[in-house]
Amino acid sequence: MLTYEEFCLRADEVEARIAAACRAAGRPANAVRLLPVTKTHPAEAASHAARRGFRAVAENRVQEAAAKRPAAPAALQWELIGHLQSNKARLAAETFDCIQSVDSEKLARHLDRATTESGRRLAVLLQINAGRDPAKFGAELEDAPRLLDTACGCTGLRVEGLMTIAPLGTTPDETAELARRTFANLRELRDTLASRSGHALPELSMGMSGDLELAVAAGSTCVRVGTALFGAR
Numbered sequence: 001m002l003t004y005e006e007f008c009l010r011a012d013e014v015e016a017r018i019a020a021a022c023r024a025a026g027r028p029a030n031a032v033r034l035l036p037v038t039k040t041h042p043a044e045a046a047s048h049a050a051r052r053g054f055r056a057v058a059e060n061r062v063q064e065a066a067a068k069r070p071a072a073p074a075a076l077q078w079e080l081i082g083h084l085q086s087n088k089a090r091l092a093a094e095t096f097d098c099i100q101s102v103d104s105e106k107l108a109r110h111l112d113r114a115t116t117e118s119g120r121r122l123a124v125l126l127q128i129n130a131g132r133d134p135a136k137f138g139a140e141l142e143d144a145p146r147l148l149d150t151a152c153g154c155t156g157l158r159v160e161g162l163m164t165i166a167p168l169g170t171t172p173d174e175t176a177e178l179a180r181r182t183f184a185n186l187r188e189l190r191d192t193l194a195s196r197s198g199h200a201l202p203e204l205s206m207g208m209s210g211d212l213e214l215a216v217a218a219g220s221t222c223v224r225v226g227t228a229l230f231g232a233r
């Protein structure tokens, strides 16, 4: 595990990358939120993030986050970025402040039931397989309008936008080209859904350690970064 000082140096570097990408795209530096991904790292990673002023961290497994959260500062928020099975919706709704990986109508309904009973409203993003990657979770592009309709009809959910993960290519060039296309697809889908549905969908969660510049260029509002902040898993 990195020391706090080492983590701060890495965070400075990642923030500089985001700022440079924003400048290149003509976007304000505060248009993109950096979300540290603490999965597989000890609870200390979340404490480092909180101490440096990050308001939230992300995890990809419900149980892992539920185990770490009690050790972290209470004000720190937790976001789920990994696939969620409907039978874990209740624990997920109790553990997370935002669920970025809502990928089916069934899951939306389960989360709705869990939050409505607790009287809360849960922030969610709809995960879309915008790169058409058979190895990735996420709703297919064609199914996104129905998923949005269903999720927006859930009074326990607040749909803030869309999330995607770009597929990996076999070469760096191919990976970059796939990322560009995936991010452009998500941006285009958001614009279409927003104008048709009247829901603004301001959040576009896309970009990770290796492709955050491409995501910022395509309009990302949230980059999810693990490796570049905490080291290899």
Ligand SMILES: *Cc1c(COP(=O)(O)O)cnc(C)c1O
Binding pocket: 037, 039, 060, 081, 082, 165, 207, 208, 209, 210, 224, 225, 226, 227, 228
């Ligand atoms: C692990 C993970 C990340 C972070 O990936 P890095 O390449 O380590 O920055 C981002 N998004 C999702 C959905 C992840 O599972």
